[in-house]
Amino acid sequence: METKIIRIDEQHIDQALIKEAGDVIRAGGLVAFPTETVYGLGGDALNPRSSEKIYRAKGRPSDNPLIVHIADMETLDAVVREVPESGRRLAERFWPGPLTMIFHKAGCVPEETTGGLDTVAVRMPSHPVARALIRAAGGYVAAPSANRSGRPSPTVAKYVTEDMDGRIEMILDGGDVEIGLESTIIDLTADEPMILRPGCITKQMLGEVLADVEEDCTMMRDDSGQAPKAPGMKYRHYAPRGDLTIVAGEEDRVVEYINTQAASDQNKNKKTGVIATDTSVAKYHVQVCRSAGNREDESTIARELYRILREFDDEQVEVIYAESFDTAGIGQAIMNRLLKAAGHKVVRV
Ligand code: AMP
Ligand code: MG
Secondary structure, eight states: OOOEEEEOBTTBOOHHHHHHHHHHHHTTOOEEEOOSSSOEEEEETTOHHHHHHHHHHHTOOTTSOOEEEOSOGGGTTTTBSOOOHHHHHHHHHHOSSSEEEEEEBOTTSOTTTTTTOSEEEEEOOOOHHHHHHHHHTTSOEEOOBSSOTTSOOOSSHHHHHHHHTTTSSEEEEOOSOSSOSOOEEEEOSSSSOEEEEOOSSOHHHHHTTSSOOEEOTTSSSOOTTSOOSSGGGGSOOSOOSSEEEEEESOHHHHHHHHHHHHHHHHHTTOOEEEEEOTTTGGGOOOSEEEEOOOTTSHHHHHHHHHHHHHHHHHTTOOEEEEEOOOOSTTHHHHHHHHHHHTTTOEEEO
16 A cells, blocks of 8 residues: 655645545545644544554554544544543543543444443544544544554654555654653543543643542553553553663762663673763763753653654664653653553662
8 A cells, every 4th residue: 555645734734635634534544643642543433444454554452442532522422421520621621632531432432443342532632633634534533653563652754654654545744743642541430530541641630620530550560460451551562672771760870870781781782772861961971872851841851752762773772771750740651651661671770
């Protein structure tokens, strides 16, 4: 299949292009598109054949449900059995934006989309290209991240093309995304609302709207005895090809440890890389060294993390060391992804 790659400017959206992309989805095809979190791989959420195609294109296990993307509040009722009061309040505060809510599903949502579950995950993205595309596609777009299963999610169109060229009908290139990590997921179907995946909308922010918010206890732990409540969270994820270790501790000790280890790796002819931060980056003597951003503003780190993991793959880095991050605020989401990418390999110094 030839993949059509189209550049699209979010400030001046070409409606003819959006219609063409919407028609591809309506006809059962797949279109990758930018959202404010990461690039999504979109198909018609109400067409079981489209969801099967998404799983095939990604190489994703079919028990890992897809998120249904909507653009307008009035369209929510058709895909869920009921919207609890908590859902209405969260939508009012955080939609459009990087929050996914899980509801009991309505009959029109095929089990192929929900990985066999009778619940459905729904998000209303804020990215203007995503919103225009969802409307043009009929209102319901199932869209996981547009990467091959297991790889870091794409935050620029170049990496969508790397993973999806020849597998899908179209890629809308809208430039760099804004947030860089996937949405926060909250389950509203249990007695207490529960966060299943951390993101840039934090527990504290959710707590300003809801009285009690719990967290899936498997989110930050390597607890193989217990299955995460979001089926996708159990898979190895976000992983670069190199062998990644997180090094936690006070900055100077971390730098010293990594420099020593990297010297030994490089002596063994292993290409070595470091994920550093603005204040530490100049202190490393390692072949490939990148600052992920500024610790004072961790959203900068969220935005860069996946791109750096991909760049290390481009440069065939074999051994990677990453600094560790504070788990307050968006740091929790950063650490959740890094821990998965590293298979929970952490050294404390
Ligand atoms: P992705 O689309 O790649 O961001 O992954 C979607 C995530 O949402 C995966 O971790 C899924 O397991 C999770 N998810 C989607 N639908 C549900 C659902 N109905 N119940 C629990 N988790 C879900
Ligand atoms: Mg994903």
